[in-house]
Amino acid sequence: MSPNLLRDCTPTCPRQALVGDITYLPLQNGQWAYLATWQDHFSRRVVGWQVAATMTAELVTGALNKVLVRERPSPGLIVHSDRGGQYVAAEFRQMLDRHGFEQSMSRAGETYDNAQAESLFSRYKAELLEGGSFADLEQARSVTFSYLEGYYNRVRRHSALGYQSPEEFERAYYQRTQATEALTSTKERT
Numbered sequence: 001m002s003p004n005l006l007r008d009c010t011p012t013c014p015r016q017a018l019v020g021d022i023t024y025l026p027l028q029n030g031q032w033a034y035l036a037t038w039q040d041h042f043s044r045r046v047v048g049w050q051v052a053a054t055m056t057a058e059l060v061t062g063a064l065n066k067v068l069v070r071e072r073p074s075p076g077l078i079v080h081s082d083r084g085g086q087y088v089a090a091e092f093r094q095m096l097d098r099h100g101f102e103q104s105m106s107r108a109g110e111t112y113d114n115a116q117a118e119s120l121f122s123r124y125k126a127e128l129l130e131g132g133s134f135a136d137l138e139q140a141r142s143v144t145f146s147y148l149e150g151y152y153n154r155v156r157r158h159s160a161l162g163y164q165s166p167e168e169f170e171r172a173y174y175q176r177t178q179a180t181e182a183l184t185s186t187k188e189r190t
Contacts (some may be wrong), residue, residue, distance in 0.1 A: 001088070004113055005078050005104035006041065013177075014170050015071055017041035017078035017104075018048075020063070021117035022055060022086065023124070025140050026133035033140040036063040037148070039120055041080070043173070044158055045166035046120070046148045047071050051141045057089035064095060075100025082106045082114050123156075124148075 025033040034055040038048035048067035081087040106113030134140040161169040
């Protein structure tokens, strides 16, 4: 198993650390779909997700592949999860190694070590399902897309982010960074 690298790490910018988890999604036929997410630890933005009919390593690697395509994270990225079998699977660990990412895992029996991912799923289920279920796998995917990409990342305000959405929080971070870099560059030229 991998150590919990987030215990002593407080990200100072986006894409330094991701937190991930899997949740069950009830379907009206009595079966389940599964949602895997990767959320930026700094901004809470969901940067990769996947809904599937099975809970295999392909579920989490598919979600992480979306992160790779969309975000192009740098080597050294901390990828944190619980100790589920999908996260210790050879194909997942090989993917991390191929990209130079560091695996981090919750300590055994310590649910608070992955509280950010658990909080996302709590909000997701409270705001979408209200004790109900999805009609089928395709509806689960479609509604999840609308919720995560259209609402959660862009609109939903978080008290931990100063009541900004994840995208607003990141945008403000990059504006501050650019302003600081411009000021530093101006001072160096004078």
